[in-house]
Amino acid sequence: MGPAGESYHHFAIARQALQLSVYGDERNKGAVENRIRGHRSTGLTMHLCQPFKALVLAMALMMASAFDALQRQVTALEKNIQTLQADVSRHQKFFSLRWVKSVGKKTFMSTGTKDSFENGKSLCAKAGGALACPHNHAENTALREILKDSERAYLGMSDVQTEGKFLYLNGEPVTYTNWEMGEPNNNKNEDCVAMYDNGKWNDIDCSKSEMLIICKF
Numbered sequence: 162m163g164p165a166g167e168s169y170h171h172f173a174i175a176r177q178a179l180q181l182s183v184y185g186d187e188r189n190k191g192a193v194e195n196r197i198r199g200h201r202s203t204g205l206t207m208h209l210c211q212p213f214k215a216l217v218l219a220m221a222l223m224m225a226s227a228f229d230a231l232q233r234q235v236t237a238l239e240k241n242i243q244t245l246q247a248d249v250s251r252h253q254k255f256f257s258l259r260w261v262k263s264v265g266k267k268t269f270m271s272t273g274t275k276d277s278f279e280n281g282k283s284l285c286a287k288a289g290g291a292l293a294c295p296h297n298h299a300e301n302t303a304l305r306e307i308l309k310d311s312e313r314a315y316l317g318m319s320d321v322q323t324e325g326k327f328l329y330l331n332g333e334p335v336t337y338t339n340w341e342m343g344e345p346n347n348n349k350n351e352d353c354v355a356m357y358d359n360g361k362w363n364d365i366d367c368s369k370s371e372m373l374i375i376c377k378f
């Protein structure tokens with residue numbers, strides 16, 4: 162039997178095996194298995210394996226090709242990230258002259274906007290942060306360094322709920338303070354807190370709109 166005739170013969174056996182698997186003819190199934198066993202010595206196994214090998218090789222080639230493309234994309238992205246990092250670093254240097262200060266994991270940032278306490282809270286929240294408030298001396302110094310001469314900034318705290326009891330915006334009691342001498346005095350009912358350019362604090366009216374807004378992130 163020539164190669165073409167042999168392939169057709171194998172195809173016929175395979176088709177019969179498929180029919181058996183569908184119809185469950187155990188008796189004929191045994192007969193076909195015997196015929197398959199009988200053809201192993203004539204190279205049937207080899208013929209069945211060759212298309213499978215070709216398929217595996219084709220898949221391996223496609224995967225290798227896809228991997229190469231992916232690797233090129235990753236390399237390109239890495240270059241883009243390096244460029245962006247360089248840009249951010251340049252901008253940070255520019256902003257750090259005045260508007261950005263980092264302490265530990267916190268970053269204090271201002272755009273130079275001056276507004277009321279409520280608008281300041283809203284502005285920082287919209288930017289994904291909160292109105293800044295120092296929790297220790299280092300943070301107080303960082304905030305002070307953002308202020309220009311004679312500038313003042315709202316701090317993220319108030320005693321609007323209970324007079325004399327200052328709370329952070331999250332409702333927790335204030336644990337670090339740096340009041341100016343004689344403050345807080347609640348003069349004409351002052352419930353917000355501003356930091357002066359010397360880093361000292363004074364309780365002030367929450368509606369004052371000339372306070373620098375500094376957000377923490």
Ligand SMILES: [Ca+2]
Nearest residue numbers: 320347351352
């Ligand atoms: Ca008060």
Ligand SMILES: [Ca+2]
Nearest residue numbers: 346347363364
């Ligand atoms: Ca005061």
